[in-house]
Amino acid sequence: MAATKPKRIAGDERRELIALAAGRLFAANGYAGTRMEDVAAAAHVTKPMVYRHFDSKKDLYLALLARHEDDLPSFFEGVDVSEADRSADSLVRVILEVWLDYVRANAHAWAMLFRDNSGDEEIQAFRLRVSRTAREVMAAFIAQRAGSRMPPEQVEPTAELLTSGLAGLAMWWIDRPEVPKPVVVDVAARMSAPAVG
Amino acid sequence: MAATKPKRIAGDERRELIALAAGRLFAANGYAGTRMEDVAAAAHVTKPMVYRHFDSKKDLYLALLARHEDDLPSFFEGVDVSEADRSADSLVRVILEVWLDYVRANAHAWAMLFRDNSGDEEIQAFRLRVSRTAREVMAAFIAQRAGSRMPPEQVEPTAELLTSGLAGLAMWWIDRPEVPKPVVVDVAARMSAPAVG
DNA sequence: TCTCGTTGTTACCGGCGAGTAACATAGCAC
DNA sequence: GTGCTATGTTACTCGCCGGTAACAACGAGA
Numbered sequence: 001m002a003a004t005k006p007k008r009i010a011g012d013e014r015r016e017l018i019a020l021a022a023g024r025l026f027a028a029n030g031y032a033g034t035r036m037e038d039v040a041a042a043a044h045v046t047k048p049m050v051y052r053h054f055d056s057k058k059d060l061y062l063a064l065l066a067r068h069e070d071d072l073p074s075f076f077e078g079v080d081v082s083e084a085d086r087s088a089d090s091l092v093r094v095i096l097e098v099w100l101d102y103v104r105a106n107a108h109a110w111a112m113l114f115r116d117n118s119g120d121e122e123i124q125a126f127r128l129r130v131s132r133t134a135r136e137v138m139a140a141f142i143a144q145r146a147g148s149r150m151p152p153e154q155v156e157p158t159a160e161l162l163t164s165g166l167a168g169l170a171m172w173w174i175d176r177p178e179v180p181k182p183v184v185v186d187v188a189a190r191m192s193a194p195a196v197g
Numbered sequence: 198m199a200a201t202k203p204k205r206i207a208g209d210e211r212r213e214l215i216a217l218a219a220g221r222l223f224a225a226n227g228y229a230g231t232r233m234e235d236v237a238a239a240a241h242v243t244k245p246m247v248y249r250h251f252d253s254k255k256d257l258y259l260a261l262l263a264r265h266e267d268d269l270p271s272f273f274e275g276v277d278v279s280e281a282d283r284s285a286d287s288l289v290r291v292i293l294e295v296w297l298d299y300v301r302a303n304a305h306a307w308a309m310l311f312r313d314n315s316g317d318e319e320i321q322a323f324r325l326r327v328s329r330t331a332r333e334v335m336a337a338f339i340a341q342r343a344g345s346r347m348p349p350e351q352v353e354p355t356a357e358l359l360t361s362g363l364a365g366l367a368m369w370w371i372d373r374p375e376v377p378k379p380v381v382v383d384v385a386a387r388m389s390a391p392a393v394g
Numbered sequence: 395t396c397t398c399g400t401t402g403t404t405a406c407c408g409g410c411g412a413g414t415a416a417c418a419t420a421g422c423a424c
Numbered sequence: 425g426t427g428c429t430a431t432g433t434t435a436c437t438c439g440c441c442g443g444t445a446a447c448a449a450c451g452a453g454a
Contacts, residue, residue: 011430126262164362404445
């Protein structure tokens with residue numbers, strides 16, 4: 001739409017443009033919620049061009065996931081490992097900083113790898129609402145218990161970390177019936193302590 | 198297939214059987230990965246029966262989500278709030294116990310509300326692999342830093358809680374560009390401390 | 395026993411979207 | 425200029441699956 005005349009572009013370059021567009025769409029709308037025609041349109045091409053570069057929709061999606069997976073370890077390279085002069089706490093903070101930079105710079109990749117995505121807008125909205133409620137309940141609890149010891153602007157992100165972490169821990173436990181409950185309680189209690197201890 | 202003769206059952210009862218079967222399938226295979234015909238078969242009925250009780254596939258899915266959402270607060274009722282004689286830490290542990298009981302008893306509901314589910318088996322497998330790798334890396338880090346202070350069987354669940362929590366925190370931050378990075382670093386560092394401090 | 399509403403089935407429609415065949419042309423090699 | 429290949433398009437096919445019409449029979453109540 002920028003150019004009325006379809007511009008001819010080298011294959012490898014076009015492939016990158018398609019991958020880029022597809023990454024955005026998949027991250028935003030999920031696998032089922034993204035149509036190949038949309039991908040093509042977003043890359044300013046038509047469907048057969050997409051299929052010239054990727055065998056199938058799943059192939060395209062998995063290719064993107066694989067690429068992002070390969071990129072992941074690269075963020076470690078940013079960590080300055082001259083930790084001799086660093087306190088333990090300081091090292092962790094450096095790692096977290098680099099990690100957050102990576103996340104910001106690769107939001108699409110992060111979303112594809114870790115964000116939930118049913119593909120349906122209404123369902124998405126419902127789950128967002130549930131998550132928000134859980135976060136609010138948790139935030140209220142944290143504010144009540146950690147109150148004065150935590151800056152207000154840190155309450156919500158702390159609540160998000162805890163609810164997400166506990167939800168993940170729950171799934172982990174569901175998949176491992178052999179793990180005794182006290183173990184999980186101990187873990188959850190210890191990790192919750194900085195927020196609600 | 199148990200009975201060769203199709204058994205006649207009261208409407209409300211049938212509706213519950215369909216909801217139950219659908220819950221299992223949706224939790225296991227996700228929204229896109231579940232066909233209405235499968236739901237019907239799992240409830241030992243045919244498709245039109247499902248549509249007699251639920252207007253559409255989405256209606257069925259949302260009805261289940263809504264039901265589970267309504268059930269959620271019920272687990273709080275199990276908490277003995279006579280906290281006067283309880284230490285702060287003990288109260289948190291009681292809450293966690295009750296919560297875990299709820300999770301075990303309602304695994305399908307929990308999975309529908311919080312588990313990611315693309316619907317495609319291969320994609321699912323890929324994401325599981327990425328999560329497992331992340332958990333392993335984190336577990337190694339925790340073992341190295343918290344080493345002697347943590348029982349070995351608690352390392353993996355702790356790693357799972359942290360990776361899930363940080364992934365969630367990252368998504369939260371991506372959606373809120375206005376939040377300054379130091380806030381997120383502070384939160385992540387404080388909450389990580391019990392594991393890697 | 396006859397009726398009628400409820401429970402159930404078989405056998406279909408229709409559309410959406412993944413994937414493709416066949417054709418068009420830009421532009422480099424010579 | 426004259427091919428020849430890589431890049432691009434139009435215009436389809438086709439299967440899957442959500443949803444439905446039409447019909448069958450059970451069994452409670454008269």
